[in-house]
Amino acid sequence: MTVLDPTQPLDAIAVAARAYSNWGRWGPDDVHGTVNFIDDGVRARAAALVRTGRAYSLSLPFSGDGPQTSRGTRMNPLHAMRAVETGTSGTRAGRPLPHGFGYADDMVVMSLQCATQWDGLGHIFDRGQAWNGRTASTVVTVRGDQLTGIQNMAGALVSRGVLLDVARALGADGELADGFAITAEHLDAAAADQGVTVERGDILLVRTGQLARVRRDGWGSYAGGDAPGLSFTTAGWLHRAEIAAVATDTWGVEVRPNEFDDAFQPLHQVVIPHIGLYIGEMWDLEALAADCAADGRYEFWLTAAPIPVTGAVGSPVNPIAVKLPRSVTCLTSVTCSWSVAAPPVAPRPSCSPGTARPST
Amino acid sequence: MTVLDPTQPLDAIAVAARAYSNWGRWGPDDVHGTVNFIDDGVRARAAALVRTGRAYSLSLPFSGDGPQTSRGTRMNPLHAMRAVETGTSGTRAGRPLPHGFGYADDMVVMSLQCATQWDGLGHIFDRGQAWNGRTASTVVTVRGDQLTGIQNMAGALVSRGVLLDVARALGADGELADGFAITAEHLDAAAADQGVTVERGDILLVRTGQLARVRRDGWGSYAGGDAPGLSFTTAGWLHRAEIAAVATDTWGVEVRPNEFDDAFQPLHQVVIPHIGLYIGEMWDLEALAADCAADGRYEFWLTAAPIPVTGAVGSPVNPIAVKLPRSVTCLTSVTCSWSVAAPPVAPRPSCSPGTARPST
């Protein structure tokens, strides 16, 4: 187990940044980071999981009653109607629209980080540097992310999802305490316990149970306070796992308070700018986790498509997980030529024919 | 072919409303409309399409340069940064955040109808009545849709997608002229030409080619002007097809100008409040259609998850289509017990074991 010196966060960040850097791994022009791991083989395996089954939305409601307190930079969605014309009359008299046509239009104002979300690669910097070693101030300006905006990911965050329900694996009540640091050992133990292997290109979901608790007790400081979460020491594990993304049911993925005397979200500081890892926050894993606990299967087809707001450093997302029932068997022979049709995506090599894969 | 009397739109609307009503079909409390058609068999067939392949985002960029003119009730997304702290220095001196931590946060203001979107069931009314025969003014108030808000669809719009590329089927240049009315005959001919059958529970995509034209020539009145689109006379076809939803590459799905002397979006007035049909607008079908034309396969796995803004009458969506390459074969034996984990969903009956289905 990695030992941290809580008095030396900057040293630890710098060491981790060097050790786990993916800068240049996909060339100097890369804007996709670890999503590059979602290649043909990954998708072939993921696709095998979808035969039929249960679909889960992993999104919180986007509501004015959400977790944000609006004291800092973040606000809950403000939904307002722009028009409500019920069109009661079948005549045109005094009405702009004829024949009883009625309609309603609406709008929203929201922080892109308000609820279930993706952090884009332009969301976090380390000592002035953004993903792939770029100068942060040239990547993100007052006009938004000029290079790695979330629109680059419009079609890319589709892969196998794997749930590590650490909260269930570690305790009877299925809820980790605020401040509980999930280590690599915990992740490995949960995977072993659940009979699932985290593989290259996966979108990893880690359940802490905090959302269940705040649902019961009230939002409190859910949007920015103490929470269970990933230990800083998982940076190496996350790097080696070659996952495309990691998401949790907390506001900030990593443990709060963190493991240093004086630091702010130090794991972010390593994994976003250095590993190029996509981070999902405030995902609702409750129903999916219950289903996984019931059928013992912790893998699924996951579509987590951001709203491609041009230049955004993050995005609301409604992730959809589709579960495979146990009894499905599938024999496939694939010629894979997978590609993502979203904006500026580097070409991917076509691969050789895949092989049959029994899905249980 | 149905003959319309262009001088009598209200009669035609009333006749169609009676003929094609689904009111009560799924009980008096229904809030899902035609999405009820996506049952287990539908999903089993759809899932068989995903083995590996190509993923397409069907979303326009959500950008200030979008099609809206902001003169009426609709505006393009306004994206603004709330914070950009690049954290250049490794020291804490004079900085709120320590050790070179830098970050950026952002926000958006947008009409929910601004770009690629779903119309919710509360978006259109007919003579004061909303979906399932409810009084419009009690369903949608200034505080939003009190009953059929888009959050009900959080996990539901996942099914087989079928593209009918009417524009390609009908002409060499693949672009229908503004004002061209697509009839049931055109839809059937395109389906026959493409070798695909529209089935119960499908999400149907109809390509007119207008988006290709405005991409080349400028937005013009794309967000609210003349367009090719579905004839009013397709209402019966849409009803009989028992599809879950229909989406096009135009702002309003139906032909503009429409086929009456004086009417406004008359097809909407029938299909949303009476059929309970979900309508998708301004979907970018270009890359997907090119792929379909290339491989001759017009069906795919489609995940079109709205951002579940509570009470909204519509939602931005980034639909993701996953195509199956020709060479894939798949033999499945499924026990299906499909359900949607989104908010208030009526229970669905579990079904008997599915049968093997070769996917080509």
Add this chain to the structure above:
Amino acid sequence: MTVLDPTQPLDAIAVAARAYSNWGRWGPDDVHGTVNFIDDGVRARAAALVRTGRAYSLSLPFSGDGPQTSRGTRMNPLHAMRAVETGTSGTRAGRPLPHGFGYADDMVVMSLQCATQWDGLGHIFDRGQAWNGRTASTVVTVRGDQLTGIQNMAGALVSRGVLLDVARALGADGELADGFAITAEHLDAAAADQGVTVERGDILLVRTGQLARVRRDGWGSYAGGDAPGLSFTTAGWLHRAEIAAVATDTWGVEVRPNEFDDAFQPLHQVVIPHIGLYIGEMWDLEALAADCAADGRYEFWLTAAPIPVTGAVGSPVNPIAVKLPRSVTCLTSVTCSWSVAAPPVAPRPSCSPGTARPST
């Protein structure tokens, strides 16, 4: 002193509504309510107060750190930059703007009731009725106030201001306790104490001192909680005084909790729809009140021009009070022909020549 039966708020409201109604007083088409009291004589007297002196802004800062909690319908202003181009270089190379031109643009999202504000006549209704006996639902729709929108007041809220510093008059520390009900007797006593007479057409400012307290102790529930304020029983006094408007340093003008067992802002329910009185809320009277206490003069020239947002039921306002020093004397001979050039204002009769008025 009026005695209230706290168990019968509706009766009391109905009685007061009848007794103090101004419906029809300025004709059936009136949209100005008590601002009609600001006639030529009023302005002549007010104008005499401005010779030179001290100008006070009575506005709170419009800031994200304001009093709103964002849990209900109201939010603090959200200010965001839309562009910051510093134009460092004197060359055009790589820059959209030449020769070192730099600029910044910004935007705001805010509840119109967020900070220092006017309540418009469309802000409050009584049993379905709005100002002048109109049906509320036809006056204010989802598209805003169709008739009495704040834009009608664009040029009208300019008159003599009078401060009644009840908090100073009643106690040593100059701060009334939350729940303290200011009665007509208190108002009269303060006026007598301060040597000022409230006259027809005045804009009356009543200081409770609550703002001083929350400035010291934190916003707490300043934006919607308990507060000192006007007693329900002042409705008659406010009606008889023929003032154009009344404003306080609290969020809701009237005392909270109010004097009934079960009622919500009952004084509003009488004074806005029945008297047609303009109400100002969250005005910062501290510096002005200190000045008045120092020089013993409680009257001033007050310009309180709303931002004329079309159809708004209220508006942010930055009221400017200009004080007259004691030593000014002024002899005037006026022919008055005062009018307000703002949108739809009914004609006012021209008056006969004014008379000289010594200003002390």
Add this chain to the structure above:
Amino acid sequence: MTVLDPTQPLDAIAVAARAYSNWGRWGPDDVHGTVNFIDDGVRARAAALVRTGRAYSLSLPFSGDGPQTSRGTRMNPLHAMRAVETGTSGTRAGRPLPHGFGYADDMVVMSLQCATQWDGLGHIFDRGQAWNGRTASTVVTVRGDQLTGIQNMAGALVSRGVLLDVARALGADGELADGFAITAEHLDAAAADQGVTVERGDILLVRTGQLARVRRDGWGSYAGGDAPGLSFTTAGWLHRAEIAAVATDTWGVEVRPNEFDDAFQPLHQVVIPHIGLYIGEMWDLEALAADCAADGRYEFWLTAAPIPVTGAVGSPVNPIAVKLPRSVTCLTSVTCSWSVAAPPVAPRPSCSPGTARPST
């Protein structure tokens, strides 16, 4: 008359910047610029103008039908209702609010530059420098103007207003053509023609008549296109006049196209960062100008209080001009001790007793 070399805008800007700089004039910490000119004598003279008379709002409506096209960084106000509860019933049954209490709340989203506005000192930079020689990037960041935000002007923009109706002075129809450059000679001629002298501390209004034209013909490119306006060569005149501010009825005060082959708003580049001059744009001078033409008096008391949005580089404003009728005479003897009670204002010296001033 100054001769410009249209091929050398940067030289001209640099020369003017040096020649007309007010940097340091009010000390290194100044945040008020030319508003410092509004001293006691100025206010004494201005105040003498207010006896009674006519009040004019110089504000455009803040409406969705405003001049902005929303294609760039600026949008028209978006006004939305947040609540409309008409409270029809006198009972509490099923209602959150008792006894027929009804209300409406609303919100606005708008560019601070959308309609009638003040440019703050942080709005324009010259080669990386802001007002008083500060580094622009430290004054204005993504979080707004850190130093010269418009809130500094909360109580300051109150003074004598003077209208130079150049359009009326120069021609029969009272509308200057787009591209017409108003020179110092034109300004002087209009002043002479109108019998008014521009003095230190005045807020100068210059009418071009363009607003009358677009009102008649449609907004067109009013919010950012060609316009009559001040010549670049007026920079010296504006500097020497020691006015507090200048406002016009156009979007950008200066002539468009400007007088250089390649430049963007070059006069802005001199007057805001170097002279520290406040600029008002899109002011509606029509009714006021008609009144001035009718009575021959071009001076008035002007209150132009910005909404003090913290950190804003500009602000919506509803300027109120109060006119003095011809027949008023006034003899005053003032002891002036004028001060502005707005946020951070440098102390002003008290002045000696003013002198009587007949107001005609």
